[in-house]
Amino acid sequence: MSEEIITAAATAWGYGGIAIVRLSGEGCVAAADKIYTSKTHKKLSEEPARYMALGTLRAPNGEPFDEVLAVRFERGKSYTGEEAAELHCHGGLAAAQRCVAELCRNGARLALPGEFTRRAFVNGRIDLAQAEAVAGIIKAQSDEALSASARALQGEFTAEIKKLTARLTELYAALEVDLDFPEEGEGFLAKEESAARLEELSRECAELCSRCRCGMLLRDGLRAAIIGAPNVGKSSLLNALLARERAIVTAVPGTTRDSIEETFICGGLPVRIIDTAGIRDTEDEVEAIGVGRSLRSMEEADIVLRVLDGAEEEGAAVLPRTDKPQIIVINKSDLPQRITKEEAEAHFPGSAVLCVSAKEGGGIAELKELILQTAAAGCDVSQSYSVSARQLECLARAKEAVDAAAEALKSAAGEDAALSCVSEGAAQLASLLGLDAGEELLDKIFSAFCVGK
Ligand SMILES: Nc1nc2c(c(=O)[nH]1)N(C=O)[C@@H](CNc1ccc(C(=O)N[C@@H](CCC(=O)O)C(=O)O)cc1)CN2
Ligand SMILES: Nc1nc2c(ncn2[C@@H]2O[C@H](COP(=O)(O)OP(=O)(O)OP(=O)(O)O)[C@@H](O)[C@H]2O)c(=O)[nH]1
Numbered sequence: 001m002s003e004e005i006i007t008a009a010a011t012a013w014g015y016g017g018i019a020i021v022r023l024s025g026e027g028c029v030a031a032a033d034k035i036y037t038s039k040t041h042k043k044l045s046e047e048p049a050r051y052m053a054l055g056t057l058r059a060p061n062g063e064p065f066d067e068v069l070a071v072r073f074e075r076g077k078s079y080t081g082e083e084a085a086e087l088h089c090h091g092g093l094a095a096a097q098r099c100v101a102e103l104c105r106n107g108a109r110l111a112l113p114g115e116f117t118r119r120a121f122v123n124g125r126i127d128l129a130q131a132e133a134v135a136g137i138i139k140a141q142s143d144e145a146l147s148a149s150a151r152a153l154q155g156e157f158t159a160e161i162k163k164l165t166a167r168l169t170e171l172y173a174a175l176e177v178d179l180d181f182p183e184e185g186e187g188f189l190a191k192e193e194s195a196a197r198l199e200e201l202s203r204e205c206a207e208l209c210s211r212c213r214c215g216m217l218l219r220d221g222l223r224a225a226i227i228g229a230p231n232v233g234k235s236s237l238l239n240a241l242l243a244r245e246r247a248i249v250t251a252v253p254g255t256t257r258d259s260i261e262e263t264f265i266c267g268g269l270p271v272r273i274i275d276t277a278g279i280r281d282t283e284d285e286v287e288a289i290g291v292g293r294s295l296r297s298m299e300e301a302d303i304v305l306r307v308l309d310g311a312e313e314e315g316a317a318v319l320p321r322t323d324k325p326q327i328i329v330i331n332k333s334d335l336p337q338r339i340t341k342e343e344a345e346a347h348f349p350g351s352a353v354l355c356v357s358a359k360e361g362g363g364i365a366e367l368k369e370l371i372l373q374t375a376a377a378g379c380d381v382s383q384s385y386s387v388s389a390r391q392l393e394c395l396a397r398a399k400e401a402v403d404a405a406a407e408a409l410k411s412a413a414g415e416d417a418a419l420s421c422v423s424e425g426a427a428q429l430a431s432l433l434g435l436d437a438g439e440e441l442l443d444k445i446f447s448a449f450c451v452g453k
């Protein structure tokens with residue numbers, strides 16, 4: 001097979017201990033041999049596969065430019081499934097950059113983003129769900145998000161999809177028998193039995209969808225905007241949630257002019273928290289722009305933390321309402337209160353209300369818990385899969401097809417229509433795993449990966 005030899009640093013470019021340059025493709029070990037020799041004057045191709053050897057990298061004039069550990073992998077026993085090699089250089093930019101450049105002078109070319117993983121997929125070592133899980137692992141910011149991707153990489157999600165596919169295929173066969181031999185064919189299924197099976201499949205697809213949404217939330221996190229009138233303690237709340245003095249806090253209303261974004265991890269979920277300028281009518285040009293940004297932050301948020309000053313009487317009514325999930329935060333609970341929880345609940349029906357003291361920390365842990373409950377209601381972290389948006393869409397379409405099949409079975413459209421819906425469902429699951437993926441889709445998926453992965 002004549003695949004191109006690709007190379008790239010697999011570690012991040014920057015200051016660090018070790019920089020790994022990887023190579024893949026038929027002949028890549030010979031390319032490495034052009035620049036590498038071991039301390040005992042062996043080529044990498046003479047070393048046993050998958051054993052580290054210590055050697056030197058040299059420029060064409062024989063000048064050494066790094067001391068490295070090197071390893072080769074045989075075709076069929078590597079990450080990509082191809083003949084592969086790694087040169088573990090010293091960290092920092094210079095050594096790895098030089099190593100890549102010298103390899104490119106010896107028959108390799110720079111790898112595209114995600115190209116190593118793409119080859120692992122094209123060579124059948126992993127399916128598309130697993131390949132996308134690799135990207136999820138790299139993106140994970142918490143143990144929980146990591147596990148949700150690692151489960152998918154291990155093939156647990158793939159196995160669930162394959163089980164669903166097998167049951168759809170079985171049902172397809174039975175429906176076909178019913179069509180051909182309406183009364184007594186082997187594998188005959190009563191209409192009620194087919195309907196019951198479709199219903200169960202639909203339920204399971206829906207359940208799997210919700211586990212996937214939970215995993216995606218763990219990986220991608222959510223945006224929470226802190227909104228309120230000036231001086232209610234929004235910036236103090238940001239600082240309390242982050243447990244550090246990130247934003248300026250003063251007794252002057254209108255202190256925060258521009259939105260401030262930071263991330264904290266809450267039960268494994270990355271929460272992007274946005275502190276905004278206090279919303280009020282203002283003549284001040286800078287402040288007015290800030291207020292515009294506050295409103296935009298509210299629109300872009302997944303969840304709104306609406307802060308009220310519990311020690312002041314008015315303020316709540318003037319703020320714009322929102323359809324988003326909202327938590328009403330009555331702040332300054334350490335001072336004598338002029339707003340009660342009950343009043344706020346009556347004013348904002350359907351929203352959770354919580355009293356906190358951003359200044360003294362009271363209620364902050366409860367607020368984090370409430371954010372988690374509001375954003376990730378019904379999410380069982382330990383059962384979740386961090387899949388891509390594309391995979392979730394395939395799964396949702398599969399469920400729609402199953403529902404349509406059930407409908408068809410009930411209606412005059414009958415088994416013929418049901419058959420084609422069932423086959424559509426199976427096709428969606430197949431494309432989830434990438435069984436029919438075209439170049440264009442693969443380009444799109446892998447271009448979002450980093451170079452070297
Ligand atoms: N140095 C280094 N560390 C790394 C990687 C790597 O490529 N190099 N990985 C990657 O980025 C990950 C490990 N993933 C890997 C997955 C499969 C195979 C592999 O050779 N699979 C073959 C053989 C299986 C076996 O020996 O049991 C296969 O599945 O056919 C290698 C690495 C994380 N750490
Ligand atoms: N007693 C008490 N004072 C607080 C609390 N939270 C904030 N404050 C005080 O309220 C004032 C305003 O706090 P900020 O956090 O700057 O309020 P803000 O909502 O960000 O104000 P703007 O940026 O001007 O909209 C400061 O003097 C804070 O010290 C609290 O929980 N208790």
Ligand SMILES: [Mg+2]
Pocket residue numbers: 234235236247248255256276277278
């Ligand atoms: Mg502020």
